[in-house]
Amino acid sequence: MAVSGRQTGRPTLEEVAARAGVGRGTVSRVINGSPRVSDRAKEAVGQAIAELGYVPNRAARALAGARTDAVALVIPETEARLFAEPYFLDIIRGVSAELADADMQLLLTLIRSSKERQRFEQYLSAQRVDGVLLVSVHGDDPLPDLVQELGIPAVLNGRRSADEPVAYVDSDNVGAGRSAVAHLAGRGRRRIATITGPLDMYVARCRLDGYRQGIEAAELPLDDRLVAAADFTEEGGRRAMRQLLDRCPGLDGVFAASDVMAAGARSVLRDAGRRVPDDVALIGVDDSAVARLMDPGLTSVRQPIEEMGRRMARALLQHITGSGTEPRQVILPTDLVVRDST
Amino acid sequence: MAVSGRQTGRPTLEEVAARAGVGRGTVSRVINGSPRVSDRAKEAVGQAIAELGYVPNRAARALAGARTDAVALVIPETEARLFAEPYFLDIIRGVSAELADADMQLLLTLIRSSKERQRFEQYLSAQRVDGVLLVSVHGDDPLPDLVQELGIPAVLNGRRSADEPVAYVDSDNVGAGRSAVAHLAGRGRRRIATITGPLDMYVARCRLDGYRQGIEAAELPLDDRLVAAADFTEEGGRRAMRQLLDRCPGLDGVFAASDVMAAGARSVLRDAGRRVPDDVALIGVDDSAVARLMDPGLTSVRQPIEEMGRRMARALLQHITGSGTEPRQVILPTDLVVRDST
DNA sequence: GACCGCTGTGGGAGCGCTCCCATTCCGTTT
DNA sequence: AAACGGAATGGGAGCGCTCCCACAGCGGTC
Structure with missing residues (x-):
């Protein structure tokens, strides 16, 4: 029921009121759902609004009232x-x-x-x-x-x-880290590293905490050499992965705090001749397109964004x-x- | 009614006018950049605005004028x-x-x-x-x-x-297709296929046209078996790639009309034991994160989004x-x- | 010196709403 | 029967702007 475009023709509250045979105030009350309106008025106004195709003017509303919607x-x-x-x-x-x-x-x-x-x-x-x-x-x-x-x-x-x-x-970023590590441990990994986000971000610290909790829950030793800080970027993930391989050549699992960092890590692992998942299991966070498209597909902790x-x-x-x-x-x-x- | 909202302290046009010692109209003119204002007034108003920290009220403006900004x-x-x-x-x-x-x-x-x-x-x-x-x-x-x-x-x-x-x-979607094919041909590929977007979209048709122009420009034969329609999705790209391999096992280049479809194609190529780029060169469109993260990195036609x-x-x-x-x-x-x- | 046309300017009249007060019209209470 | 109170209602008074008309000044012209 397309209304043809006229600029000036928009009906106003006043017109609705006239048509419904009530006052301006009553129409306003109906529109704003005030309880103090008789059913009869409510109905008349509703009909007038429908007939006229009335839509309240936001600017006027914002100016008169205190809200902007x-x-x-x-x-x-x-x-x-x-x-x-x-x-x-x-x-x-x-x-x-x-x-x-x-x-x-x-x-x-x-x-x-x-x-x-x-x-x-x-x-x-x-x-x-x-x-x-x-x-x-x-x-x-x-x-x-x-x-x-x-x-x-x-x-x-x-x-x-x-x-x-x-x-x-x-x-639940802590839970994300914890469950990632639990998953890795459940797959039999014993030397699980993590690549963190920038630690001035709370989200990154939480995921790291989760990692630690996961390690402890799996009764594995906590080892700071298995923690490398990065910045949520691919390049950061790459750098961190190199560090980790350097420090702990024997690692067999990596929890990257984001899919993108996992992607960076994955390329370093490939260059280093480590197979995923055979030699090193890899897990990310976000379940983004990146995770789906990686080869092999990246296991990831999904957030309900x-x-x-x-x-x-x-x-x-x-x-x-x-x-x-x-x-x-x-x-x-x-x-x-x-x-x-x- | 916990909303304290309504800061009564906001200065209005009127207050600015009073402070600048001019009328309301003049202030409005200054704010809206009307040329019909003396420099003296302009300056006085400017100063008053700065002193009061005046910011025009949009709702009022929208209501009075015809625009909403x-x-x-x-x-x-x-x-x-x-x-x-x-x-x-x-x-x-x-x-x-x-x-x-x-x-x-x-x-x-x-x-x-x-x-x-x-x-x-x-x-x-x-x-x-x-x-x-x-x-x-x-x-x-x-x-x-x-x-x-x-x-x-x-x-x-x-x-x-x-x-x-x-x-x-x-x-320039036609140009995108053309240059993709030109690039492939320049790399010595002779059997270049394309995976298109949904052909009810003009963008997809344009890229296909570009592909055809590119083939002709490279003096290669046009062959409909080298064209597979898809839908811009990864799964669609996968399906199309399978079709293409089926129809033309000898193809050595693929222009996918989007990176995501290229990613789908890539996985099919891998499963079919075709190496990229050795056996089949692959190119996408968008230069998205997907392209950067693929392995090998995907050559792609970038749009200035x-x-x-x-x-x-x-x-x-x-x-x-x-x-x-x-x-x-x-x-x-x-x-x-x-x-x-x- | 009366007239003209400028440019600048002040301020009235809304824009379409919400808020709120005054009013009417009931049904109750005493 | 008079007095009362609450529910429903009408409509005035703005909200802070823009638009526009009226008017003040100021040369310059005849």
């Missing part, structure tokens, strides 16, 4: 580079789905320079969004605190530290409306996707 | 699955950069169901955005036409057909303001990234 999803560029590629699209997918149900707009903001950062801060203080979703993992990012100070509801994806003050949704996006949005919406059944801290479980690399 | 980037879910993953982030990156410079908001809209599609159409007709950026490649997508009918400026990423009526930014995003945004902004130096049709060149698979 928009939420910002902020992605600092520095993070963007680090995440496995499908990550963002999945997060967006989840967020978008949840917001659409609430008829909220998703404003995407990439922050890549301090200039843009400043502009965004202006944005915030101008109250242009009802809430903020932050993809933030660096331990020293001050943005979440700023948002908090401005009194704007916020939810993070990932924590900055163990005692993150801002609401967040994260995955889209679900994280959904939960973030849900938590934020509740935070905004003040109805709070969703907990301020959400940690989602990971699961193991076994392929041929282990 | 927001642009929607629409991604139909069906497409989302097909594109190589980094694609979107790069598009977004380009779009975002360009919009930020114009102080425009980026509204991201994923359309996955007909319900959401309908909601989006309502959106549009409610004039909530100044323009629309559409990532649309399917030949039969009616959305661009709808947007056009509503009189809303729009720019597509990719065309639906040769005579696309809506403004678009695309990459971020640049496409930037150009789309630029074209749209000009379309909105009416200043039109940017052409309605933009086709960006691709370039070859040579790795070890050829």
Whole structure:
């Protein structure tokens, strides 16, 4: 029932009111679901809205009321580079789905320079969004605190530290490390190394903790020479793998804290003549396209990324409306996707 | 009602005017860059704005004026699955950069169901955005036409057909196919096959045309048995590769219309005992992470994705303001990234 | 010296909503 | 029967802008 495009013809609240034979206030009440309306009025208004094809004007609503019906999803560029590629699209997918149900707009903001950062801060203080979703993992990012100070509801994806003050949704990174190692140990590996992410990121420290817990649970000796720090990049993974081979030629399993680093490690292993999985079993995190496409397919710890996006949005919406059944801290479980690399 | 929100302290135009000792109109003129303002007034207003930290209220502006300072980037879910993953982030990156410079908001809209599609159409007709950026490649997508009918400026990423009526930014897909084949031929390959995308997409047809042109340019015989249609997925690439090997065991080169399909093809080649590049040279399109991570590294035709995003945004902004130096049709060149698979 | 056309400027009139107060209209209570 | 209170309602008063009309100044012209 395509309405032909006229700019001026959009019906207003007033017109709906006239048609329904009620006052402006009543229509507003119906639209906003106020309980103080008779069924008769509700019905008349509903019909008038349908007949006129009325859609509320957001600008007017935002100006008159205190809300904007928009939420910002902020992605600092520095993070963007680090995440496995499908990550963002999945997060967006989840967020978008949840917001659409609430008829909220998703404003995407990439922050890549301090200039843009400043502009965004202006944005915030101008109250242009009802809430903020932050993809933030660096331990020293001050943005979440700023948002908090401005009194704007916020939810993070990932924590900055163990005692993150801002609401967040994260995955069980410790559990991810633990189950990866358990899997490797279950395959009979005894000298299991790990390639970590940058240790100023909480997510990387958690996965390392998980690794250690896994080693202990398998009653294997903890050995610092089996731990090499990297930075979530392929090249970093490569460097770390070389270090590990150097230090412990006898290793027979590697837990890389991301698929991309695992890919780097894999190429070094190949160059060194180690077969995967025969000589060295390899496992990553993310279950990204990279894992599926590697040869052999990379066993990986999957995170429920889209679900994280959904939960973030849900938590934020509740935070905004003040109805709070969703907990301020959400940690989602990971699961193991076994392929041929282990 | 826990929301404290509503910072009453935000300065308004009126306050700026009072402080600068001018009228409201003058301040508005300064902010909107009208030429009809004296330097003296301009300076006084500028100072008042700085002192007060004034930021215009968008809702008020949208309500009073006819613009919203927001642009929607629409991604139909069906497409989302097909594109190589980094694609979107790069598009977004380009779009975002360009919009930020114009102080425009980026509204991201994923359309996955007909319900959401309908909601989006309502959106549009409610004039909530100044323009629309559409990532649309399917030949039969009616959305661009709808947007056009509503009189809303729009720019597509990719065309639906040769005579696309809506403004678009695309990459030189024919050239991509041509140069891929030229490269293969230059490496001495004589039996070059191609794995196409779904042929109801113009992009896929273009790359196939390019392939054909390349074959002719290299003075090789055109042979339909060397053409296998797929769907831009890994599994599709696998199936097509099997077909090709079946039909033409003697092929020595494959141009896959996407990296992901190339990855599928590669695994089939491996299973068939064909070495890459020794027995069969393989080339893809996109220069995505997949290409870098494959073993051997996949030679690929790169598209300037971020640049496409930037150009789309630029074209749209000009379309909105009416200043039109940017052409309605933009086709960006691709370039070859040579790795070890050829 | 009265007239003209400029450029700058001030401020009224909305834009379409929400908020809230006043009003009406009930059913109850005393 | 009068008085009361709550539910439903109408509509005024803005929200902070842009648009636009009116008007003040200021040469320059006849």
